Amino acid sequence: MYIIVEDDPSVADALESLLSGAGLPVRVFASAEELIHSAALTADDTMIVDLGLPGMSGGELVRHLEKAGANPKVIAISGKSSRTIARETEGLSDLKILRKPPSADWLEAITA
């Protein structure tokens, strides 16, 4: 399952179109809190998470999931500067970062 956590509805919808268009199973959440309340992730899942979420940030969500023992594959997306991204993902292992706006095919990047 592909899990999208993104607060901008257009970006979320576009990502969903891209993934579901390729026949992949997708669920969309507008916030970290929404995801935590309604879904449990497993190592088979891929979570695509915006780092700059309102409320609990993307980085905090990843940390929270790690602590809870769920370890999905994580792809972080962000439109911020590389320095800000480095700060926000400090101490997080093993995550792929895609920067907005996309400069390459995101479907390939996500499913790779």
Next chain:
Amino acid sequence: MGEQEDRRTAVSEARFESLLDTAADGIIVIDDTGRMLVFNKICERLFGYTAQEAIGQNVSLIMPPEFSMSHDRFMSNYHRTGERRIIGIGREVSGMHRDGTVFPLELSVGEAKTADGRQYIGVLRDLRSRRAVEQRVSQLQAQVVHMTRLSAMDEMGAAMAHELNQPLTALLLYLQAVARQVKACHADGKPPSDKMLDVLDKSVQEAERASHIVQRMRQMVEKRDPERATVDLREVVNEALDLSEFVAQGATVTIRRVFGMTPIHVDADATQIQQIILNLLRNALEVAKESEERWVKVSIGSDDRSAFVSVTDSGPGFSEDVGKSLFRTFSTTKKSGMGLGLAISRAIAQNHGGDLMADPGGNGQGATFTLMLPMHRPDDAEDDTWG
């Protein structure tokens, strides 16, 4: 008796002369024919003649030629009609140094009736240094305006990049999605599906969202002539607030607008007024962001003379200490602040004949900054004939 009187006169004359020579201003006394009777030390410096050289000569000696002619006319006119052009009024005139340099002077003239006939006392102040200061101040002010514009633009640039990022990301992803589907259909020899058209529609919408952002930014950044026009303050402020929603950058601060229904007309440079509003708003948002309630209130009102725009926030207000230097340039409590926002805002307000005032708040109240501008008066032109 007569001897004593003479001595007294001599003493008071000496005193008068020493007074003249310690005066900070140039002092000249002339009789009713324009002959100089007194020419003090400052005058010696101003005009390059010694008192000895000047006394007894016509005052036209120290005037540029075109002025000295009208001076004679003024004097005889005054003697004939009693019409005052300068006496008791004071005005800016030109003086001429011995070397021919013409310079601005402020001249006030008093009249004395003496036993020897009418005499006129002129007090002269060299305006060159003041002029230079004024020029420097206006230069600095222009620089500061430029700088705040630039830094506001930097900030806008960053805000714009952020705002554009979302629609561009969505747009590119939609196009990537539709491109894949077109390719797949092509390979299968099938016609494009409704779903693909739907995705294309959405991508057009995202492109429009991006271009709308660019348009609104452009309206602000484009240089307009710094010309004053009669504008509705509500519209000017509204535009600035719309714009600042970018600067707020998705922060969850609510901006409340408390505007009346009737237009509030002021004579102002709209861009400069927006500059003030943006500065106030930036400050307010910065503190509101860290506060519990997270709001900024912008209200507009007026009485019959003045229009007001007040910006209040849910922040903590500011201390007496901060209040003392609030409007001073380069006074800031922020790490990345330049301390220019309020200084330049007040300068602009005062240039418009208005002012910028601050209420410190405190005890759970946020600060309030109030911009005051004179109301537009339709009959201003008629009033001009006074004076």
